[in-house]
Amino acid sequence: MNTDVEDFVRFADKFPQAMLLVSTQGIILASNQQSSRLLNLSKHELIGYPLSHFSELSDLAIIERLEEITRTSDVVPLRLGLYNRSQGISTSIQTQGFLYQPASAECGAQILLYLNTQSHESVLNPEEEPSLSENKDSRLEQLQETLAQKASQLNAILANSSAIIYIKDVSGRYLEASAHYGKVLDKSVNDIIGKTDFELFPKEIADPFVKNDKMVIQTGRNLKVEEIGPGPDGIHHYISVKFPIYNTHDDIIGIGGISTDITPYVELQKKLEIQQDQLLAAQRIGHMGHWELDPVTQRAKWSDEIFKIMGLPKSEYVGPGFLNQHVHEQDRERVLASLQCGTQTGQKHNEEYRIIRPDGEIRWVRCEAENIKEPESQLYRLKGIFQDITEQKVIQIALQASKEQYQRILDTAAASIVIVDKDGAITDINAYHLAQIGKGKNQKSDYLGKNILKHPSIVDANLVAWCLQVLEGACSEMKGVYFPITT
Secondary structure, X not given: OOHHHHHHHHHHOOOOOEEEEEEOOOEXXXXXXXXXXXXXXXXXXXXOOEHHHHEOOOHHHHHHHHHHHHHHOOOEEEOOOEEEOHHHOOEEEEEEEEEEOOOOHHHOOEXXXXXEEOXXXXXXXXXXXXXXXXXXXXXXXXXXXXXXXXXXXXXXHHHHOOOEEEEEEOOOOEEXXXXXXXXXXXXXXXXXXXXXXXXXXXXXXXXXXXXXXXXXXXXXXXXXXXXXXXXXXXXXXXXXXXXXXXXXXXXXXXXXXXXXXXXXXXXXXXXXXXXXXXXXXXXXXXXXXXXXXXXXXXXXEEOHHHHHXXXXXXXXXXXXXXXXXXXXXXXXXXXXXXXXXXXXXXXXXXXXXXXXXXXXXXXXXXXXXXXXXXXXXXXXXXXXXXXXXXXXXXXXXXXXXXXXXXXXXXXXXXXXXXXXXXXXXXXXXXXXXXXXOOOOOOOHHHOOOOEOOOOHHHOOOOHHHHHHHHHOOOOEEOOOEEXXXXX
């Protein structure tokens, strides 16, 4: 098949009218899908055969009628005696022809025939000649001009689009492909045309393509789907929009597709998912969640970990009011006031408070946020963390209770108690010592921090020697007991 005939086929298959390209001797050079359907014959059963093979006229009669076109270079209605003999019914076919000048002069003159079935099924008299309608020429010129414009627009899109664009027939063979498609496959467009996906790709890639194409043909609906295919540097991800192509009789004659490479977005999404997983893992380990509060709507977004800490099911409807329902009543006013100040004035929100879980358990949390000023509302959006600090808080409370208990014992003891560090500095002293042996000094501040080794006068004279023995690990007893405190 020469280049001119290939160009005709590529053009004619997109045109809804049944067409045949014939030589001046009546030999069929090319046909489109619509003519195959109209004559109930495949392209292989048409191309290369004389028109007389499908007509009641002889070769000579057909050639004479075709010569009228070459003489006038005009659009001529013809009675060529063509029939569709499908299912035993002979349906006559009207024909119009005009001279088709190929780009290559050596190909010689060719004739383009438009085919139409008659409105009734009958055998025509080949000698009858139809009358020309007054506006037939102008309509055909308009049609040719419209087709040329649309073909030019389609070719421009196929040549310049950065997306993969293609048209296939119902059997899955490519009829058109964009230049970018050829670039992606490292093939010329001509190497793609006429092939199926199984001839271009490995089976594991072709199978989903064909499955999606069949879905479009079976349902007659557009399909938007993510597909995986080859790219310049390996496997790429594409968003494909596939749609059915109809003829004038509303029959699906093929599908079109536009595939956009989304590989960079898929890779970015994977990285974000990994980072999100790492963040969630860190939050689970640290019993910490993150949150965000819209200052205008007072709607918040909580991460999953916050709901786990609160012991609540996930919900979209959360905010200060929802939170306060689960805050300990002694902390509610303080927490709500801090959130309001944070959104209205930008004051830092950093609070520790108690929450009550649905099962009645009380837990301690630390809630801290940064303030981001909203240009439109002049309010502050809060983004922060929400951490379960119950274990730390329990330890802190226990330490405080132990310290208070120690201080009570120290202050109520009926004996003089002086505690020094390893360097001899006084770290604590009880009330009894101040009252009984204080040497006129009855305030703790008079003693704390003073070094008995450097200032022996502030305590009993013998205490220095005893302290040295105690600091060396020995225990001494003289008017009392002195012993080391180890950590």
